[in-house]
Amino acid sequence: AQSVTQPDIHITVSEGASLELRCNYSYGATPYLFWYVQSPGQGLQLLLKYFSGDTLVQGIKGFEAEFKRSQSSFNLRKPSVHWSDAAEYFCAVGPYSSASKIIFGSGTRLSIRP
């Protein structure tokens, strides 16, 4: 069965510290992977996506993610977080098709300690 697991429900980091949010997936074919961010009261914004090629992908707002096929992981990282990064982060997986749905993880809430 297809699934996405985000094992951390809530993470708190200090401003300026590094961040890694974990994402593991189960998918029958070559997955297409996404990270979205949702600020309070807002819709979802795409941070980055991986379709193929270089397994280290760069996104907006200084985020990056690394696809590791052997570990079925697609962890999100940022070297130095800012207070404005406090939000809910969702990992998602799906096929490469505009006619197909994607599956979301349960989300990780990020809090920033001043």
Next chain:
Amino acid sequence: SAVISQKPSRDICQRGTSLTIQCQVDSQVTMMFWYRQQPGQSLTLIATANQGSEATYESGFVIDKFPISRPNLTFSTLTVSNMSPEDSSIYLCSVSRDNYGYTFGSGTRLTVV
């Protein structure tokens, strides 16, 4: 990527009534997706709307409760019918453009009282 306009952005409705949510895309797309996000939860797909055919509903969602229209390639509506407090959620529409990933509308925050 596509730009999606979704409205209303929020509403407070009486139980037993219905609310229709509109989703307008700035370009033609084959499929449009409707999601529900219950308080503190992740996104759950309600249905996939294809222009010119019946929407395809996910397990647990039925057409009588969530009728969907897709009159053309840039527009869709989702109606939440006979609402109860359990329908209080954020409802989001989404589209996919090859190589651009999935874009989401800003959502409709529904509160049923």
